[in-house]
Amino acid sequence: MPETSTALLQQDRPAPLTVLTEEEEMFRRSVRDFAREKVQPLARKMDEEAHFDSALLREFFDLGLMGIEIPEEYGGAGGSFFQSILAIEEISYADASAGVIVDVQNTLVSNIFMRWASEDLKRRYFPRLVKDTLGAFALSEAGSGSDAFAMACRATETSDGFVLNGQKLWITNGNEAGLFIVFANANPSVGYKGITAFVVEKGAPGFRVGKKEDKLGIRASSTCELLFEDCHVPRENVMG
Ligand SMILES: Cc1cc2nc3c(=O)[nH]c(=O)nc-3n(C[C@H](O)[C@H](O)[C@H](O)COP(=O)(O)OP(=O)(O)OC[C@H]3O[C@@H](n4cnc5c(N)ncnc54)[C@H](O)[C@@H]3O)c2cc1C
Incomplete structure (x- = not known):
């Protein structure tokens, strides 16, 4: 092949994933420095105590690590999914529990909001997720892990929203x-197609956090049971 064609082909190719852009490299470096300096020294204590340091969590928010992909118009860092992964890798190297906390916030909660939430939900919740509110993703149940579609949690429609009943684990x-x-099934007669996501705030009537698991690892990341007993969710908090 003539030399010029080879050069052209190389130009058209996207950079390999192992080569970071200058911006990504700077971002990774800053998260790495923070993780080694602030997270790593606390890892053992937090794991032994099965408790995540609230001041450290505050620092995650202050550094913009809890809304990496959230657009700037909602107060987020306006970064990429790939940047979230870089941050999670660096933080996990220092402490796996911290990595899980940052992971759920960015790649599950924020990401789902970006894809499925109404503009109203984004305006109400993105600024809080960026600033001080930790999110959780509640899909699994005692009889519904890998087989997520087998969920027993039910949502019953009312005049102004839905009522949730069931348990998450x-x-x-x-x-x-x-x-x-x-996640709950609002129409079991159509199987998994009846499954809908609902945004529920801590303290909502009929909702409470149950038992916290005593784990063998990543102990500073809480893993809990959630209980819903006639928990009313307003229609504007239904997400897709
Ligand atoms: C630390 C921790 C944190 C978690 N955080 C969350 C969370 O934030 N939100 C949430 O919703 N869930 C969470 N989970 C639950 C997690 O998603 C489930 O544990 C997972 O989906 C597996 O479900 P299970 O434990 O019921 O295992 P099962 O589904 O019972 O699977 C047990 C084993 O059987 C295998 N298996 C299952 N089905 C098949 C099949 N058809 N063919 C072959 N092999 C199969 C699986 O690979 C696995 O090895 C968490 C779990 C842990 C341990």
């Missing part, structure tokens, strides 16, 4: 979260 951030994306 092993929900990361359950103890500290202020906001929960909860």
Whole structure:
């Protein structure tokens, strides 16, 4: 092949994933420095105590690590999904529990909001997720892990929203979260197609956080049971 064609082909190719852009490299470096300096020294204590340091969590928010992909117009950092992954890798190297907390916030909660939430939900909840509110993703149940479609949690429609009944298990951030994306089936007659996501706030009537699991690892990341007993969710908090 003539030399010029080879050069052209190389130009058209996207950069390999192992080569970071200058911006990504700077971002990774700053998260790495923070993680080694602030997170790593606390890892053992937090794991032994099965408790995540609230001041450290505050620092995650202050550094913009809890809304990496959230657009700037809502107060987020306006970064990319790939940047979230870089941050999670660096933080996990220092402490796996911290990595899980940052992971759920960015790649599950914020990401689902970006894809499925109404503009109203984004305006109400993105600024809080960026500033001080931890999110949780509540899908699994005692009889519904890998087989998520087998969920027993039910949503019954009312005149102004839905009522949730059921139990969720092993929900990361359950103890500290202020906001929960909860999956329930609103129409079991059509099987998994009846499953809908609901945004539930901590303290909502009929909702409470139950038992916290005593785990063998990543102990500073809470893994909890959630209980819903006639928990009313207003229609504007239904997400897709
Ligand atoms: C620390 C921790 C944090 C978690 N955080 C969350 C959270 O934030 N939100 C949430 O919703 N859930 C969470 N989970 C739950 C997690 O998603 C489930 O544990 C997972 O989906 C697996 O479900 P299970 O434990 O019921 O295992 P099962 O589904 O019972 O699977 C047990 C084993 O059987 C295998 N298996 C299952 N089905 C098949 C099949 N058809 N063919 C072959 N093999 C199969 C699986 O690979 C696995 O090895 C968490 C769990 C843990 C341990």
